[in-house]
Amino acid sequence: MRVPLTSRPVLLFVVAALVTWALAWALLGAETQLEVLALFCVTVAVAVVAAKMKLDAPVAAAASSHPRALGIACVVGVLALAVVFHEDHFPLLLLCSVLLYITACLGLNIQFGYVGIVNFAGAAFFGIGSYTAAMLAGHTGLPHVLVLLLGGAMASLISCVLLLPVLRTRGHYAALVTIAFATLFRSFLEVNDALGGPQGMRIPALNLFGWDLGADHEWGELFISFYDNYVLFALALAVLAFVLVRRLERSWMGVAMDAVRTDEISAKVYGISIARQKIVAFMFGNLLVGIAGATYGMMTGYVAPNNFTFADSLILVSMLLLGGLGNPWGIVPAAALILILPEKLQFIQEYRFLLYGVVIILILLFRSQGLLPRGIRRYFPNREAARG
Amino acid sequence: MAEDALLVASGLTMRFGGLVALDALDLEVRSREVLGLIGPNGSGKTTFFNVVTGLYNASDGSIAFEGGDITNLSPQEIYRLGITRTFQRSRLSLSLSVFDNVWAGNFRNLDQGLIHNLFRRKTLRAEYERAVEQVRALLATFDAHLADRLFQPAAALAMIDRRRVEICRALISEPRLLLLDEPSAGMTHDETAELMDDIMQVREKLAPFSIVIIEHEMNVIQRITQRCVVLNYGEKIAEGTYAEITANPDVQVAYLGQE
Numbered sequence: 322m323r324v325p326l327t328s329r330p331v332l333l334f335v336v337a338a339l340v341t342w343a344l345a346w347a348l349l350g351a352e353t354q355l356e357v358l359a360l361f362c363v364t365v366a367v368a369v370v371a372a373k374m375k376l377d378a379p380v381a382a383a384a385s386s387h388p389r390a391l392g393i394a395c396v397v398g399v400l401a402l403a404v405v406f407h408e409d410h411f412p413l414l415l416l417c418s419v420l421l422y423i424t425a426c427l428g429l430n431i432q433f434g435y436v437g438i439v440n441f442a443g444a445a446f447f448g449i450g451s452y453t454a455a456m457l458a459g460h461t462g463l464p465h466v467l468v469l470l471l472g473g474a475m476a477s478l479i480s481c482v483l484l485l486p487v488l489r490t491r492g493h494y495a496a497l498v499t500i501a502f503a504t505l506f507r508s509f510l511e512v513n514d515a516l517g518g519p520q521g522m523r524i525p526a527l528n529l530f531g532w533d534l535g536a537d538h539e540w541g542e543l544f545i546s547f548y549d550n551y552v553l554f555a556l557a558l559a560v561l562a563f564v565l566v567r568r569l570e571r572s573w574m575g576v577a578m579d580a581v582r583t584d585e586i587s588a589k590v591y592g593i594s595i596a597r598q599k600i601v602a603f604m605f606g607n608l609l610v611g612i613a614g615a616t617y618g619m620m621t622g623y624v625a626p627n628n629f630t631f632a633d634s635l636i637l638v639s640m641l642l643l644g645g646l647g648n649p650w651g652i653v654p655a656a657a658l659i660l661i662l663p664e665k666l667q668f669i670q671e672y673r674f675l676l677y678g679v680v681i682i683l684i685l686l687f688r689s690q691g692l693l694p695r696g697i698r699r700y701f702p703n704r705e706a707a708r709g
Numbered sequence: 710m711a712e713d714a715l716l717v718a719s720g721l722t723m724r725f726g727g728l729v730a731l732d733a734l735d736l737e738v739r740s741r742e743v744l745g746l747i748g749p750n751g752s753g754k755t756t757f758f759n760v761v762t763g764l765y766n767a768s769d770g771s772i773a774f775e776g777g778d779i780t781n782l783s784p785q786e787i788y789r790l791g792i793t794r795t796f797q798r799s800r801l802s803l804s805l806s807v808f809d810n811v812w813a814g815n816f817r818n819l820d821q822g823l824i825h826n827l828f829r830r831k832t833l834r835a836e837y838e839r840a841v842e843q844v845r846a847l848l849a850t851f852d853a854h855l856a857d858r859l860f861q862p863a864a865a866l867a868m869i870d871r872r873r874v875e876i877c878r879a880l881i882s883e884p885r886l887l888l889l890d891e892p893s894a895g896m897t898h899d900e901t902a903e904l905m906d907d908i909m910q911v912r913e914k915l916a917p918f919s920i921v922i923i924e925h926e927m928n929v930i931q932r933i934t935q936r937c938v939v940l941n942y943g944e945k946i947a948e949g950t951y952a953e954i955t956a957n958p959d960v961q962v963a964y965l966g967q968e
């Protein structure tokens with residue numbers, strides 16, 4: 322007897338995971354623009370067909386009744402990509418970038434998605450992380466774990482400067498404050514010779530407790546790109562950030578932050594300190610952004626003001642919007658698409674910012690909730706699923 | 710001043726530029742009473758709530774609660790003393806679940822520390838499980854089916870259910886004083902009557918608290934209040950039982966004059 326596919330959610334989930342992985346693999350490995358375009362069309366076609374066959378709902382149901390499955394699938398998927406591409410620098414570099422951008426976006430998600438502060442200076446805080454790492458790793462003998470943490474701490478501390486105006490203003494005005502900061506930050510870097518001016522600075526590779534992440538491995542025939550080191554580290558970082566952000570959301574603080582975002586008056590009247598929630602969200606968020614930035618700088622070995630423009634901040638925000646504001650899972654496909662597609666499609670490169678603009682407008686017009694809209698808060702889904 | 714005064718406003722004045730929304734108002738809420746606050750549109754009723762809950766700073770005068778001065782305390786501090794309210798126009802967070810909306814009213818009993826929330830998941834889980842039962846039980850006193858909709862977005866609820874949720878949010882922290890701003894707005898007579906009965910029923914179960922209710926529906930006022938205060942242009946023009954104030958010629962003029 323044939324069982325309809327829709328009644329086998331677990332099987333469907335596995336198939337969906339494999340198809341997604343195959344698409345990610347093909348996209349990362351694609352060499353010509355034609356391949357990429359074809360892949361993009363296949364992806365859209367797969368999505369449309371799945372939606373037409375009503376396969377998306379059972380897949381989502383399977384994912385939510387096995388809350389750990391999605392996370393495990395993603396980790397395994399990334400590790401599999403790291404194995405498959407072990408010789409190729411470029412796909413691995415892209416993979417690392419995606420992971421680090423995911424980490425940064427998770428930070429911004431606390432601010433924008435939960436407490437409701439739009440931070441248009443994401444790239445600046447990312448840059449503060451990178452520059453801090455460059456200064457500390459270049460001029461001191463501090464262990465690199467500390468360098469990364471201090472990169473985050475520095476971003477978090479400097480964001481305190483912004484807090485006063487951000488707390489006093491609301492909505493669009495707070496956003497303007499961050500835009501002003503992003504612009505100032507870049508000008509400051511360009512004129513500051515101690516920080517390398519417009520040319521920027523070199524940063525030594527990351528070295529954790531004797532593990533040199535900047536070194537390739539060679540065992541006889543086997544060659545493993547040094548980027549695989551960074552994939553492992555960036556993956557661990559992204560998972561850690563994800564767990565922290567999830568826990569924050571699934572706690573009383575998550576409720577308090579949502580209350581502040583949705584209605585400040587009610588929040589106040591029910592004892593929630595608006596300032597405290599915003600301060601925690603802003604500083605915690607920028608801490609994650611800064612750590613991601615520090616790691617990114619040490620991976621690429623180079624920082625320059627051009628990497629941290631206002632346009633880069635817009636990219637971060639557009640990832641949040643595309644993914645679905647407030648849903649950490651949305652960030653994963655959004656960061657992958659927004660980073661990888663333009664990188665692979667040279668003809669887009671020149672117009673990429675134009676394209677981001679168009680993408681954002683299209684999302685806001687047609688799917689304002691993003692690819693994966695945020696659902697109702699579930700506090701302890703693992704336990705609920707175990708109970709059945 | 711009565712022996713059992715819970716909240717005492719003395720000479721309370723609120724000016725918005727040239728407009729005097731509250732004019733040297735003396736008002737007293739006694740322990741365990743239900744006080745009706747009535748008056749024509751724009752007479753300053755909501756403004757009184759806003760001043761008491763700290764959303765506005767009084768231009769003049771003072772407010773005491775349980776003997777302590779609370780004039781110009783922050784809304785958060787006033788809430789922590791045990792004063793909660795509903796709003797004339799519903800102010801729920803529609804994208805959040807019913808549970809989240811109700812539980813957001815209980816922050817005076819919750820640990821908001823980062824360590825607690827991020828790293829003590831076991832403790833938090835125990836708290837959460839108790840919270841769900843508590844919210845479910847409270848909602849069930851209003852409506853059995855509402856308790857089953859704990860994890861639906863508030864946006865999915867009908868108007869009357871939203872009102873109930875809003876009132877549950879005000880009750881979950883077991884306040885000493887509840888301020889209801891036109892709970893009947895947007896509801897039918899029967900729905901309003903039912904809602905009032907439910908509130909009174911919950912009140913029996915909790916530690917007894919006082920209620921100030923702003924209401925245009927006179928039969929509601931008649932049924933549940935022990936005393937009424939009538940405002941007109943920010944001034945108190947009458948005070949007494951429902952029978953007394955309806956017989957008061959000034960009150961009749963104020964209402965007729967408005968029509």
Ligand SMILES: Nc1ncnc2c1ncn2[C@@H]1O[C@H](COP(=O)(O)OP(=O)(O)OP(=O)(O)O)[C@@H](O)[C@H]1O
Nearest residue numbers: 725728730748749750751752753754755756757797
């Ligand atoms: N924030 C404010 N700024 C300026 N004027 C205000 C403000 N809040 C209230 N007012 C004015 O104060 C007066 C009293 O308003 P209030 O809302 O307290 O009336 P109300 O008795 O609640 O009326 P209603 O029955 O229509 O709800 C009105 O004239 C109103 O326009």
Ligand SMILES: [Mg+2]
Nearest residue numbers: 754755756797
């Ligand atoms: Mg009013």
